[in-house]
Amino acid sequence: MSKTPLFLRALAKEAVEKPPVWFMRQAGRSLPEYRELRAKHEFLEVCKTPELACEVTMQPIRRFGYDASIVFADILLICEAMGMDLTFGKGMGPQLSPPIRTKEDVARLASKVDPEEKLGYVGKACEAIVAELPSSVPLIGFAGAPFTVACYMVEGAGSKHFLEIKKMMNGAPEIFSALLDKLVDNTIDYLRMQVAAGCRAVQIFDTWAGELSPMDLERFAVEPARRILHALADLNVPTIYFARGCAASLDIVKKAGADAYGLDWRARIDQAWPQLGDVAIQGNLDPACLHAPLSVIKEKTRRVLDEVKGKPGHIFNLGHGILPSTPIASVEAVLEEIRG
Numbered sequence: 001m002s003k004t005p006l007f008l009r010a011l012a013k014e015a016v017e018k019p020p021v022w023f024m025r026q027a028g029r030s031l032p033e034y035r036e037l038r039a040k041h042e043f044l045e046v047c048k049t050p051e052l053a054c055e056v057t058m059q060p061i062r063r064f065g066y067d068a069s070i071v072f073a074d075i076l077l078i079c080e081a082m083g084m085d086l087t088f089g090k091g092m093g094p095q096l097s098p099p100i101r102t103k104e105d106v107a108r109l110a111s112k113v114d115p116e117e118k119l120g121y122v123g124k125a126c127e128a129i130v131a132e133l134p135s136s137v138p139l140i141g142f143a144g145a146p147f148t149v150a151c152y153m154v155e156g157a158g159s160k161h162f163l164e165i166k167k168m169m170n171g172a173p174e175i176f177s178a179l180l181d182k183l184v185d186n187t188i189d190y191l192r193m194q195v196a197a198g199c200r201a202v203q204i205f206d207t208w209a210g211e212l213s214p215m216d217l218e219r220f221a222v223e224p225a226r227r228i229l230h231a232l233a234d235l236n237v238p239t240i241y242f243a244r245g246c247a248a249s250l251d252i253v254k255k256a257g258a259d260a261y262g263l264d265w266r267a268r269i270d271q272a273w274p275q276l277g278d279v280a281i282q283g284n285l286d287p288a289c290l291h292a293p294l295s296v297i298k299e300k301t302r303r304v305l306d307e308v309k310g311k312p313g314h315i316f317n318l319g320h321g322i323l324p325s326t327p328i329a330s331v332e333a334v335l336e337e338i339r340g
């Protein structure tokens with residue numbers, strides 16, 4: 001048996017006996033042991049306390065034996081490091097203040113964050129996690145893609161229509177580009193720190209890329225993500241780009257130059273894969289289907305596997321993050337179907 005973990009072999013497109021499985025947002029949210037810990041500690045406190053972040057990262061690994069682990073952190077921590085005020089109000093989602101709207105707002109944000117100084121707790125968490133993980137389970141580092149993080153910075157919170165960001169993008173593209181540039185530079189250093197702390201793959205989450213027209217998608221989402229991935233090339237760590245909602249524009253998405261791409265549930269893997277080229281693919285079960293009867297969950301899991309037909313380079317995942325209300329038995333049913 002090869003010593004290289006299953007997840008990394010699949011990322012390298014080696015033929016494997018069964019696809020590795022991990023779920024986006026697997027740490028936290030859906031687990032009772034997470035909710036128990038959260039009753040005693042605020043979300044940001046968990047992120048910033050390496051022992052707590054390590055514990056929460058390990059919980060889904062202990063319970064389900066996923067083939068990869070993702071460090072417990074958030075894509076918006078970098079906004080705080082760049083000088084914004086970040087809060088997660090009860091039931092309100094993230095709030096960033098004051099929102100970035102003008103040239104002066106962008107100028108005030110740090111251009112060169114020292115990741116050790118401002119985000120060192122994530123590096124410390126990675127080190128603690130790597131020390132605890134079985135050697136067969138690699139740790140994934142992550143960051144938000146510049147466009148998606150900028151959405152929160154400009155809107156000041158989650159958004160439905162992304163009007164503020166599109167106003168800036170269309171009305172003052174030079175200001176918007178300056179914001180993206182700062183995010184690109186800081187994200188490169190942040191991800192390099194995570195790799196130095198032991199992460200063996202990195203994923204960039206572009207949750208809102210699908211809100212853009214194809215023309216804007218390339219310029220404002222894929223190109224900044226490409227610059228980050230390109231700047232990590234010397235690390236020889238596989239990279240994953242998850243651009244949610246972009247199944248109709250994969251010819252643009254592939255320009256990110258990642259080693260692997262995440263697909264959401266709207267994509268058909270058998271059609272999407274050839275469009276993305278000689279890469280690994282991660283996906284793409286609808287997370288909402290984990291609320292279906294177990295027999296239906298297994299059937300839908302099987303359908304994803306049938307579409308892939310054992311092609312080397314498939315990593316089983318959901319099409320987006322696992323929902324907080326997901327029953328544990330549903331996750332077990334997926335794992336059984338894949339591993340059984």
Ligand code: CP3
Nearest residue numbers: 024025026027028029043071072073074075093205207321
């Ligand atoms: O994957 C993991 O389990 C690791 C940790 C992780 C979190 N956030 C922890 C978290 C990861 C990878 C993220 C990424 C993230 N954060 C994204 C991109 C992925 C996606 O789901 O689209 C986005 C858009 C965010 C921003 C964010 N953070 C939002 C919108 C929210 C509130 C709503 C929600 O998803 O729960 C958060 C809070 C957050 N980040 C929680 C967790 C566990 C919930 C906090 C809590 O109440 O305990």
